[in-house]
Amino acid sequence: MANEYLESDELKEIIDDFVLESRDLMEGAIQDLVTIETNPDAEILNRIFRGVHTVKGTSSFLGFSTLSTLAHRAEDVLGKMRKGDFVPDDSTTDVLLNACDAIKALIEDIAVVGNDGQIDVSEILQRLEEVNERAESGLSASEAPAQEPAVHEPVLEPQAEETVKKTKQKGGTRAEKNISGTSDEGSAKKPSKAKKSQGPKPGDEVKAQPGGVDETAMPAQEVVETTTAETAFEKIAMQEPASAQTPKQAQPAAVSKEEQTVRVDVKKLDELMNLVGELVLGKNRLMMVNHTMRNRTEKEEHRLDNLNDVTNYVEIITNDLQAAVMRARLVPVSKLFNKVPRLVRDLSSEFGKKVDIAIEGEETELDKSLIEALHDPLVHIIRNSLDHGIETPEERKAKGKEPKGHLSLKAYSEGNQVVIEIFDDGKGVNVGNVIKKVREKGLMEEAELNALSRKDAMNLIFIPGLSTAQKITSVSGRGVGMDVVRKNIEKMNGQVYIDSEEDQWTRLTIKLPLTLAIMKALIVQVAKEFFAIPLSIVVELVKLQDTKVKTVDKNEVVVLRDRIIPLVNLGEVLDSSTDDEQQDSSIIICNVLDKTIGLKVRSVIGQEEVVIKPLGEFLRHVKWVGGATIRGDGKVILILDITTIISGLNKHKSVAA
Amino acid sequence: MEQSEVVQLVTFNLGGEEFGIDILSVQEINRMTDITKIPNAPDYVEGAINLRGSTIPIVDLRRRLGFEAGATGESTRIVVVELNESVMGFIVDSVSSVLRIPTNTIEPPPSVISHMESQYIKGVGKLDERLIILLDIQRLFEGSRHGDFSMANCA
Amino acid sequence: MSRVLIVDDSRVTRRLLSSILKSDGYVVDEAENGLDALEKLSAVKTDLIIADLNMPNMDGMTFVRSVREAPYVRDIPIVMLTVSSDKGLRKEAMAAGTDVFMTKPINPARLLGTLKSLLKEKP
Numbered sequence: 001m002a003n004e005y006l007e008s009d010e011l012k013e014i015i016d017d018f019v020l021e022s023r024d025l026m027e028g029a030i031q032d033l034v035t036i037e038t039n040p041d042a043e044i045l046n047r048i049f050r051g052v053h054t055v056k057g058t059s060s061f062l063g064f065s066t067l068s069t070l071a072h073r074a075e076d077v078l079g080k081m082r083k084g085d086f087v088p089d090d091s092t093t094d095v096l097l098n099a100c101d102a103i104k105a106l107i108e109d110i111a112v113v114g115n116d117g118q119i120d121v122s123e124i125l126q127r128l129e130e131v132n133e134r135a136e137s138g139l140s141a142s143e144a145p146a147q148e149p150a151v152h153e154p155v156l157e158p159q160a161e162e163t164v165k166k167t168k169q170k171g172g173t174r175a176e177k178n179i180s181g182t183s184d185e186g187s188a189k190k191p192s193k194a195k196k197s198q199g200p201k202p203g204d205e206v207k208a209q210p211g212g213v214d215e216t217a218m219p220a221q222e223v224v225e226t227t228t229a230e231t232a233f234e235k236i237a238m239q240e241p242a243s244a245q246t247p248k249q250a251q252p253a254a255v256s257k258e259e260q261t262v263r264v265d266v267k268k269l270d271e272l273m274n275l276v277g278e279l280v281l282g283k284n285r286l287m288m289v290n291h292t293m294r295n296r297t298e299k300e301e302h303r304l305d306n307l308n309d310v311t312n313y314v315e316i317i318t319n320d321l322q323a324a325v326m327r328a329r330l331v332p333v334s335k336l337f338n339k340v341p342r343l344v345r346d347l348s349s350e351f352g353k354k355v356d357i358a359i360e361g362e363e364t365e366l367d368k369s370l371i372e373a374l375h376d377p378l379v380h381i382i383r384n385s386l387d388h389g390i391e392t393p394e395e396r397k398a399k400g401k402e403p404k405g406h407l408s409l410k411a412y413s414e415g416n417q418v419v420i421e422i423f424d425d426g427k428g429v430n431v432g433n434v435i436k437k438v439r440e441k442g443l444m445e446e447a448e449l450n451a452l453s454r455k456d457a458m459n460l461i462f463i464p465g466l467s468t469a470q471k472i473t474s475v476s477g478r479g480v481g482m483d484v485v486r487k488n489i490e491k492m493n494g495q496v497y498i499d500s501e502e503d504q505w506t507r508l509t510i511k512l513p514l515t516l517a518i519m520k521a522l523i524v525q526v527a528k529e530f531f532a533i534p535l536s537i538v539v540e541l542v543k544l545q546d547t548k549v550k551t552v553d554k555n556e557v558v559v560l561r562d563r564i565i566p567l568v569n570l571g572e573v574l575d576s577s578t579d580d581e582q583q584d585s586s587i588i589i590c591n592v593l594d595k596t597i598g599l600k601v602r603s604v605i606g607q608e609e610v611v612i613k614p615l616g617e618f619l620r621h622v623k624w625v626g627g628a629t630i631r632g633d634g635k636v637i638l639i640l641d642i643t644t645i646i647s648g649l650n651k652h653k654s655v656a657a
Numbered sequence: 658m659e660q661s662e663v664v665q666l667v668t669f670n671l672g673g674e675e676f677g678i679d680i681l682s683v684q685e686i687n688r689m690t691d692i693t694k695i696p697n698a699p700d701y702v703e704g705a706i707n708l709r710g711s712t713i714p715i716v717d718l719r720r721r722l723g724f725e726a727g728a729t730g731e732s733t734r735i736v737v738v739e740l741n742e743s744v745m746g747f748i749v750d751s752v753s754s755v756l757r758i759p760t761n762t763i764e765p766p767p768s769v770i771s772h773m774e775s776q777y778i779k780g781v782g783k784l785d786e787r788l789i790i791l792l793d794i795q796r797l798f799e800g801s802r803h804g805d806f807s808m809a810n811c812a
Numbered sequence: 813m814s815r816v817l818i819v820d821d822s823r824v825t826r827r828l829l830s831s832i833l834k835s836d837g838y839v840v841d842e843a844e845n846g847l848d849a850l851e852k853l854s855a856v857k858t859d860l861i862i863a864d865l866n867m868p869n870m871d872g873m874t875f876v877r878s879v880r881e882a883p884y885v886r887d888i889p890i891v892m893l894t895v896s897s898d899k900g901l902r903k904e905a906m907a908a909g910t911d912v913f914m915t916k917p918i919n920p921a922r923l924l925g926t927l928k929s930l931l932k933e934k935p
Contacts, residue, residue, distance in 0.1 A: 006831050014831070018824040050821070050866050058824040060917040278710050529694060574696035613712045615695075615705060618745050618798060622698045628705055628712040636693040636707045 018058055019111040020263075025051035026104045027338070030097060034341040037093050042082075049078045055103065064116040067106045073128040074099040077135065086135040095127045097342070266368060269329050276318075276325045277518065277611030283318040284608065285632035286311050326515050331371050333411045333420070334362035336378060340409060343379060347386040354393050354404040355386060364411035366418050367515040373492050374420075374512070377485045381422050381508055382407070384482070389426030389506055399503065401425070420510040429500040431457050437466055458498055462486040464647055483647075490592070490643040491626070493519055493536050519612060521629070521639065522588065523605040526570045532610050532629055532639040533588065539596065541604055542587040558587060558598055565589065567598045573645060574624070592646050599642070612639060623648065663757045666782070668789055669736065669749040672724040676749075677756065677782060677789040684737045684744060686752050689729055703748060708737065716747040721797060722777065740798055756789070758782045763791065814931050815839045815857065819849040819875065820864040820893070829862060832920045838927075846870025850878060853885050860931060865894035865901065873901075873908055880909035889930040893918065 006014065029051045032044050056071035074096060081088055088096075102124045106116040290311040294304055337359050348355045366374075390396075390405035397403055410421045431454055438444050438460050452460075460466065464483035489496045494512035513519065513536065521532035547558050549567065556567040567587065587598040610629035615622065626641035666677035667686070692704035692715055701720035705712045715735060719727055732751035737744060766778040779791040816838050820826050830840040841856060843849035845867045852858075861879065865872035872892055880886050892910040894901065902913050912926055 006828075006835070010831055014824060014827050017827060021822060021824050047868065050868065053866055054822040054825070057917070058822055058828070061825070061828055274710070281710075613710075615712060615714060618743060619695065619698060619702065619705070619714045622695055622702075624697050625695060628693070630707045630710065630712065634707055635691055636705050636712050638693060638695060638705075 015062060015110065015114070018062060019107055022055045022058065022107045023104065023111075025055055026100050026107065030100045030104075030342055031338045033093055033096055033100065034345050037090075037345070045078070045082050049075065049082050052078055052100075052103075059116075064106070064110060066116045066119070066121055067103060067110070070099060070103055070106065070121050070125060070128075073125055073132070074103070077128055077131050080132070080135045092131055095124075095131050099124050099128055264328075269325075269368075272325050273329065274611075276322050277613075279318050280322055280518065280609060280611055281630055281632060283314055286314060288632045322518065326367070326518075327365075329367050329369075329515065330365035331368045332362060333364050333366055333371065333418075335371050336374060337362045337409055337411070340378075340382065343382060344386065344407060347383060351386055352392055353386055353390050355390055356404050356406050358406070358408040359410075360408065361411040364413055364418055366512065370492055370512055370515070373488065374510075377488045377496075377510070378420075378422070380481055380485050385422065385424045385426065385506070389424045389428075391427055414511070418512050418514060420512070421507055422510075423505060423507045425505045428502040428504055428506050429458055429461065429498065430502050434458060434460050434466075438463065441465065455499060458500060461498060462496070487643065487647070491641070493534050495536075518609060521608055521610045523608050523631075523637070524570075524586075524588065524599075525602040525605060526574055527602060529574075530605065530631070530635075530637045531570075531574075532608070532637055533590070533599070533642060534626075534639070535607060537590045537592050537642055539589045539591050542589060542598070544583075544585050544587060544600075547587070556600075560589070560598075563596070565596050565598045567600055568646065568649065569600045570640075571600070571602070573649070590642060592643050595646070597646060610639065662760055664760055664763075664782075666756045666758060666789065666791070667736070667752065668754055668756055669734070669752045671718055671722070671750050672727065675753065675787060675789050677758075677791050678736075678738070678794055680755060682738045682740065682794060684739050687735045687737060687746070689733045689735060689748075706735070706746065708744070708746075711744070713737065714745045716745065716798065718747040718749055718797075721747070738794055740794060745798060756784060758784050758789070813837060813839055814859040814927075815841065816860045816862060816927070817841045817843060817849060817852055817856075817858045818862050819843045819846065819867070819872070820862075821845055821867040822864070825864065825893075829918070829923075832918075832923065833927075836924050836927075844869075846872065846875030846878065849875060850882075853879070853882075853888075858885070858888055860927060861888055861890045863890060863892055865892055865905065873905060876905065876908040876910050891923075891926060891930070 029048045032048045032051075035041070036044050036048075052071050052075045056068050056075055059071060060068035077092070077096060080086055081092075102119065102121050105119055106121070109118045110116050290304075290307055293307065340359065341357055344355055344357050347353075385407060390407065391399070391401070393403035396405065406423075406425045408421075408423045410423070412419055435449060435452075435457055439446070439449060443463055443465060444460075449457075462482050462485075464487075466483070486496050489510055489512070492512055494510060496511075497509045498506065499509070500506040520535040522535055522538055523530060523532055525531075542558070542560065547560065549556050549558055551557075552564070556569070557564050558567055559565075569584075571584065582602060584600045584602050586601050586604045588601060588604070589596060589598050608631070610631075612627045613629055615625065615628050619625075624641055624645050626639045626644075628636050628638050630636055665680040667680050667683045668675055668677040670676070687708075690706055692706055694704045695702060695714075698704075701717050703715045703717040705714050717726075719725070727750060729748075730750075734749055734752045735746040736749055736752065737746045762784070763780040763782045765780055777793050777797045779793040782789040782791055816833055818826050818829050818833075818840060820829070820842075821844055826842045830842060833840050841852055841858065843852045846863075847870045849861070849863065850870075853861075863872045863875055867875075870878075872894070876890055876892065879888065879890065889911045890909065891912045891914060892905050893914050894905075905913050911930060914923065914926070
């Protein structure tokens with residue numbers, strides 16, 4: 001154990017590092033296991049082996065014995081696969097994947113509670129052992145390990161060190177080193193009891209086992225682990241003649257890319273982002289001051305030119321800095337996509353489907369927080385796709401399709417947005433059924449329903465209330481929770497659409513902004529208060545005096561280029577009506593939830609780049625407010641969550657829709 | 658304050674009573690400032706303010722404790738506390754002092770305190786002739802998260 | 813003050829080893845794999861190498877062979893670390909020119925003792 005050599009702070013840091021490293025390694029191993037299941041590849045297998053091997057080594061070093069035992073057993077199986085001793089089948093992959101899951105769970109426990117004693121891994125150990133035994137039974141009996149104790153792991157003992165010294169003195173030729181190797185083994189054959197005298201420790205009795213190791217500084221558990229580890233390994237060694245282990249030649253000089261990266265705590269990045277946000281606000285304020293000064297004192301133009309220059313300069317630098325910090329937060333979508341093959345594998349067996357998966361553009365980058373927020377919607381969409389989209393092999397054959405379904409994920413950048421497409425060649429969406437359901441449930445006015453384009457009608461699957469009860473498509477509807485998917489994506493200031501050809505394919509397109517922290521917003525005044533509305537949903541601004549407001553069914557609407565657009569009186573909704581005489585002057589036309597609506601406001605102040613500030617845990621549950629921001633004058637204003645406002649209204653009144 | 662013999666309190670006045678909270682939870686005390694109203698929030702949430710670049714929620718303690726609404730005056734203060742890693746403020750009529758009182762003078766809350774929600778009271782401390790009501794701010798702001806806000810959710 | 817190069821693809825292992833060695837007064841350099849290590853060797857004067865066996869981009873065995881073939885660094889003592897106790901591997905590692913073959917988990921006291929004795933022999 002290393003503990004006594006390390007300061008506790010240092011040990012804690014190392015354990016944190018261990019958690020990060022092991023988590024990455026295990027996630028990689030899980031992805032790789034799914035990959036080699038369909039495309040066996042010796043190098044990938046070797047990588048999995050190395051990953052598990054490293055986790056085993058470091059965990060035992062740090063004294064996480066449950067974890068290292070588990071990693072060790074998994075490594076045994078992988079070792080046999082690597083040597084070609086046996087060909088894994090589906091169930092082997094299942095067991096290995098479960099083992100990796102369990103290892104990950106142990107790592108997360110270590111991250112949270114600091115030890116690996118919370119989870120019972122006996123079942124998965126047992127299953128790994130069964131795989132190991134199965135692998136072994138495939139081998140000829142003559143190679144069975146008969147002389148196990150004699151070849152147990154040699155360790156460097158005083159005697160061995162002696163040999164080493166001699167070797168060194170003689171100059172270290174190959175032959176002599178061989179001798180040193182042999183005498184190492186010789187020394188290791190010494191009865192393990194003799195070692196006791198070197199350093200009795202609590203838990204020493206376990207060392208009496210064959211293969212006992214002189215780990216004087218180790219606690220009992222660890223000795224047990226090492227012991228089992230080594231005997232298990234010996235078995236492999238015995239079955240494999242040493243000559244078969246010619247090491248791989250150096251790989252074609254794939255020059256290791258010098259590590260140009262630094263690990264930075266996300267909190268620090270957040271802090272940096274906050275500061276940049278402050279700077280953006282400061283810049284906005286400076287621009288505001290500059291602007292008012294110019295308007296007031298046109299005579300002193302030459303002096304103001306200086307102010308103007310400085311303002312422009314600060315603006316440019318601030319924008320660049322903001323972009324640079326934003327880039328530092330970007331993470332490739334592969335973080336997310338890499339998990340998909342495993343998900344598809346599990347879901348395929350759950351639903352009895354056969355599915356091929358193709359991934360494209362996984363290097364596309366997105367803000368870390370968006371990647372995290374995208375996880376659940378993506379899982380939901382893929383789950384739906386496998387459950388309700390892609391047909392069973394039998395159904396597909398009957399339709400003349402290939403028995404194996406096809407699912408593809410694609411990501412790419414488009415200006416300041418990132419687009420993610422999820423495509424499947426399953427049964428698609430029956431638009432007629434969608435319309436029928438909407439009509440039955442009375443979710444939309446008949447006239448409006450009839451006026452919808454095919455594509456718009458298809459996108460009705462995102463309407464809340466459509467999916468929960470009955471089935472849309474023949475099985476149970478892509479509709480399951482699609483409204484939730486859309487809500488989550490719109491929370492990220494993103495959009496989602498569906499397109500489909502019945503019986504052919506379905507494609508979901510998600511568009512997201514590059515970052516969540518800063519957005520363009522329209523600042524509006526509602527009664528006496530100011531609010532920010534995300535610019536991403538705003539289509540156009542209309543002066544109230546230029547248009548006519550009509551009342552249909554007690555609801556206000558405006559007619560704009562022959563379209564009837566329902567109006568929402570924000571003052572009423574937000575309950576900030578006043579008794580003054582001032583009238584609302586503007587309508588903001590927005591696209592939300594695939595509807596076009598108009599928001600009535602007192603006035604429009606202008607467009608501003610706002611830094612989104614969370615309202616904090618205490619106010620997290622306040623609906624209709626998506627966050628807050630601080631304006632140039634230091635005042636807090638709220639960012640309205642228009643999506644939630646509109647969907648909330650729909651539930652209670654029959655406004656719009 | 659369990660084991661220590663003396664507890665340090667920040668005391669403040671509200672509706673004619675004197676209250677105290679553990680000084681360790683107080684981050685700062687500010688003058689009244691512009692508070693941005695939050696539509697759809699529970700009525701005791703006064704709004705949010707800008708505290709050096711962060712937005713923090715502000716609670717009207719009078720409302721929270723079921724007192725009559727009071728006017729904002731020269732002595733009105735915002736007491737900023739840190740609670741489970743989140744920062745929030747509450748409005749009080751005035752802040753009086755920082756006091757040290759022996760823990761053994763603190764008595765459990767009387768079963769009924771007139772016109773007040775006694776569930777938020779940790780105990781009552783005595784110092785000379787003064788009675789200081791010790792508030793359980795944890796409770797004060799915790800219950801709100803789930804209970805009251807779910808009502809806001811279905812609005 | 814002796815300078816030790818640690819070659820291991822696991823950041824955690826490198827950190828652990830380096831903490832142990834630093835606690836005993838060594839100066840420590842780190843490399844992620846064999847290739848990386850060869851570069852470092854050409855840049856700094858190293859007294860001893862601790863290398864992992866199983867690494868991507870030039871494994872430990874190839875690395876040891878390369879060191880033993882290089883003119884200026886061939887005499888640097890090498891300690892090879894591995895979790896595996898495979899007899900064949902050990903033989904091979906020794907044949908390649910490894911001075912000491914140690915299995916993980918490492919006992920720090922023993923590791924430090926080994927380093928001391930290896931370094932003492934240096935001319």
